[in-house]
Amino acid sequence: MSQTLSRQQLVSLAEQFGTPLYVYHAEKIKEQYETLSGAFSQVKARFFYACKALTNINILKYINRLGAGLDCVSINEVQLGLRAGFTPDRILFTPNCVDFDEIDAGRALGVTLNIDNISILEQFGNRYGGSYPICIRINPHIMGGGNYKISTGHIDSKFGISVHQLRHIERVVKTTGLHVKGLHMHTGSDIKDINVFLAGLEVMFGIAEHFPALDFIDLGSGFKVPYHEDDVRTDVAALGEKVAEAFRQYEQEQGRSLEVWFEPGKFLVSECGYFVVKCNVIKQTTATVFAGVNSGFNHLIRPMMYEAYHRIGNLSNPDGASRIYTVVGNICETDTFAWDRTLPEVREGDYLVFYNAGAYGFEMSSNFNSRLKPAEVLVLDGEPHLIRKRDEFEDLLRNQLEVL
Numbered sequence: 001m002s003q004t005l006s007r008q009q010l011v012s013l014a015e016q017f018g019t020p021l022y023v024y025h026a027e028k029i030k031e032q033y034e035t036l037s038g039a040f041s042q043v044k045a046r047f048f049y050a051c052k053a054l055t056n057i058n059i060l061k062y063i064n065r066l067g068a069g070l071d072c073v074s075i076n077e078v079q080l081g082l083r084a085g086f087t088p089d090r091i092l093f094t095p096n097c098v099d100f101d102e103i104d105a106g107r108a109l110g111v112t113l114n115i116d117n118i119s120i121l122e123q124f125g126n127r128y129g130g131s132y133p134i135c136i137r138i139n140p141h142i143m144g145g146g147n148y149k150i151s152t153g154h155i156d157s158k159f160g161i162s163v164h165q166l167r168h169i170e171r172v173v174k175t176t177g178l179h180v181k182g183l184h185m186h187t188g189s190d191i192k193d194i195n196v197f198l199a200g201l202e203v204m205f206g207i208a209e210h211f212p213a214l215d216f217i218d219l220g221s222g223f224k225v226p227y228h229e230d231d232v233r234t235d236v237a238a239l240g241e242k243v244a245e246a247f248r249q250y251e252q253e254q255g256r257s258l259e260v261w262f263e264p265g266k267f268l269v270s271e272c273g274y275f276v277v278k279c280n281v282i283k284q285t286t287a288t289v290f291a292g293v294n295s296g297f298n299h300l301i302r303p304m305m306y307e308a309y310h311r312i313g314n315l316s317n318p319d320g321a322s323r324i325y326t327v328v329g330n331i332c333e334t335d336t337f338a339w340d341r342t343l344p345e346v347r348e349g350d351y352l353v354f355y356n357a358g359a360y361g362f363e364m365s366s367n368f369n370s371r372l373k374p375a376e377v378l379v380l381d382g383e384p385h386l387i388r389k390r391d392e393f394e395d396l397l398r399n400q401l402e403v404l
């Protein structure tokens with residue numbers, strides 16, 4: 001039942017559109033969305049796609065059609081969301097360390113603001129009082145996430161207002177008359193232990209009584225998807241059961257019913273994405289066999305930045321004898337995608353694929369080394385649609401002013 005694109009499909013897309021190429025499979029996004037909404041069917045749950053994972057306007061439009069909302073971290077993402085058809089009531093704006101003007105621009109557009117620092121909370125309260133309901137991002141100080149760089153709930157994190165500052169939050173809310181409609185937490189990415197979410201929920205319930213106008217608790221995201229062959233994904237079904245139980249109990253004890261919100265990024269779009277590259281050269285050194293491909297961390301930086309593991313496949317020689325390769329890019333900087341990967345023999349000219357390339361793939365790409373950004377293709381109902389042209393040489397000069 002799981003939605004995947006076949007090797008043959010990917011090879012023919014590589015031939016039609018060239019490489020390097022990002023390919024996204026729409027029905028896989030739908031499948032993930034349905035898994036998630038099914039898991040939380042016993043609670044009043046809402047899902048806001050954390051679009052920083054992948055913002056191509058067509059992906060946004062497709063997710064809008066599925067019925068999800070949108071979680072944005074910059075005013076430009078908010079604008080993209082509006083352009084894609086999300087109405088302001090389905091947009092959540094969760095910026096960090098932005099100028100007050102950017103928060104104010106979000107307010108003018110009518111989206112839900114998630115405020116993550118006392119100084120902004122105070123400025124907002126002083127200016128608008130209770131006239132514009134807001135959500136507050138709390139740092140519950142719970143460790144979550146695949147590694148330190150993608151963990152946001154720890155004591156040194158810049159995100160959220162510490163739960164230990166509750167007294168200060170209350171002071172600001174009370175003095176300015178702020179209307180707090182939501183409490184939010186997001187402890188990181190790649191969290192497989194559902195107890196991280198449940199511990200966070202407990203912290204949120206613990207402080208909820210201080211906010212009588214509360215409509216929802218937002219548990220953020222961080223749902224893990226499998227990257228390794230033998231990896232697990234967050235058991236969202238089990239989490240759904242536990243969350244439903246916790247909310248039922250809360251309702252019984254406190255006599256009020258709250259919604260639960262989530263902001264899945266990776267969970268919705270990671271597995272829909274395939275990054276197809278071509279092997280330029282096989283280079284045997286004293287210590288290893290390198291497969292050098294026509295890409296680098298300018299196109300997919302997760303392996304170098306987070307030491308992330310992406311499964312790799314040989315699309316054009318799947319039945320070749322197994323050999324061991326170090327897969328590297330063509331950038332003048334160490335850009336190793338993978339060490340010691342056993343792959344069917346890779347020949348110069350073969351197409352390789354990086355799986356799970358939908359989230360934080362194209363989105364984090366750059367023009368480093370004056371290389372061109374790849375094209376993007378969306379496969380919908382079996383039909384490929386080019387949704388971003390490959391960069392051209394002139395794109396490198398766009399916005400440069402030749403004054404000499």
Ligand SMILES: *Cc1c(COP(=O)(O)O)cnc(C)c1O
Nearest residue numbers: 050186189221222263264265266
């Ligand atoms: C990045 C981010 C998310 C999404 O995280 P994933 O691990 O991709 O699901 C959700 N909420 C906020 C506030 C974020 O910054």
